[in-house]
Amino acid sequence: MLRTIVCTAITISMIILGTGYSWPDDVPFGADSLAYLADEADLIVLATQARPAGFSGGDHTQPLYVTYDVQIGETLRGSASGGQIRVAVPESLDFRSVADVESSILFLSALTAEPSRADQSGTLVSHVLLGGHYGAVAVQDTERLKAIKEYLGDPSSAVNWARTHIVSADEFLQRSAVISLYNQNPSQAVVDALALAANSTQISVENTQIVVRALEASQLEAAVEPLRALASNPHQPEAVRRSAVEALVSVPGGLQELESMTDAEDLFLRELAQSVTANLPR
Structure with missing residues (x-):
């Protein structure tokens, strides 16, 4: 899709x-x-x-x-x-x-x-x-050239390719991995690869926001854990944490996780979760 x-x-x-x-x-x-x-x-x-x-x-x-x-x-x-x-x-x-x-x-x-x-x-x-x-x-960097040739050689292995490069220090490869996963049909394998980005601080803010959108769009319960990890991580920018909390609303099982965050010790997370839950339709 x-x-x-x-x-x-x-x-x-x-x-x-x-x-x-x-x-x-x-x-x-x-x-x-x-x-x-x-x-x-x-x-x-x-x-x-x-x-x-x-x-x-x-x-x-x-x-x-x-x-x-x-x-x-x-x-x-x-x-x-x-x-x-x-x-x-x-x-x-x-x-x-x-x-x-x-x-x-x-x-x-x-x-x-x-x-x-x-x-x-x-x-x-x-x-x-x-x-x-x-x-x-x-492609002065031989590793980038090798990675591109690998992708072109077998586009059907895009998820595995993305899993390898999603936390790459190479900005182009990292961006390509994130976009490739975003474009895939939702699956456990895609969510697992996106979770690698959710648990890394090497991903740019822009790419991390795309990861959040992809996890939300997956509509899979497996997306709850990486979204929770992003929301709970104090090293993530507040904008990313806010997006992750808001994404939990529409993911199966996410509302229960969101409810538990309303009692979190982390003040930012607690107040954010309370704000989001307060605005949910009753």
């Missing part, structure tokens, strides 16, 4: 290169994760070199975009002839520097075969980068 959330209230469609490819001014929830990028990409390559190839568009029919000539070191999915491709990136989602393209895995979506896909130099632009700069994942 894939949960898709657009992280902006207003989404503006852009037409790139006159091909009919629609690009939002913001990117979907999880676009900075391996789960999204791998699912959407037609071509995945390891770039060894890149150089800016120019700009085009910028009027009311075509927004400004940047093109790059990319040398391919390895193809991880799909096929690209000639060892070099020209890639388009919307200017609003461009890189800080060309160095962000080099030594990166590029997650690409193929453009339709129309004459208008040529840029101002007449060179064919074959692919657009998914999620703008989010679609270029730096």
Whole structure:
């Protein structure tokens, strides 16, 4: 059950290169994760070199975009002839520097075969980068490269992969593991993997909040314990603890746990639980 959330209230469609490819001014929830990028990409390559190839568009029919000539070191999915491709990136989602393209895995979506896909130099632009700069994942770290290849090699093992990387110090791998679990159909295995994050202080606040949402959405009684652990942990930010307490309301068995928290020695937890229970429908 894939949960898709657009992280902006207003989404503006852009037409790139006159091909009919629609690009939002913001990117979907999880676009900075391996789960999204791998699912959407037609071509995945390891770039060894890149150089800016120019700009085009910028009027009311075509927004400004940047093109790059990319040398391919390895193809991880799909096929690209000639060892070099020209890639388009919307200017609003461009890189800080060309160095962000080099030594990166590029997650690409193929453009339709129309004459208008040529840029101002007449060179064919074959692919657009998914999620703008989010679609270029730096892999100078060999462990990150290995982990990405493992994921791409067997997407059916996403839960086990996430379990391995959910407490990773690598921010991209950690984020990817959390988003991957969030997107899974609820199961005991998913809750067990999410529980690893609930019992760790290595997870970012943003990712921990997603863990809370995933546990709540699971609607499994097994989610009560990791939610209790998050709510009771004084080392967690108050916002996370509050979210965990509120999530208990809608999880089977959670109300009993919430009731027990109203007598907790922890003042913050006790007052929070009392507040939440006081507002429950009678």
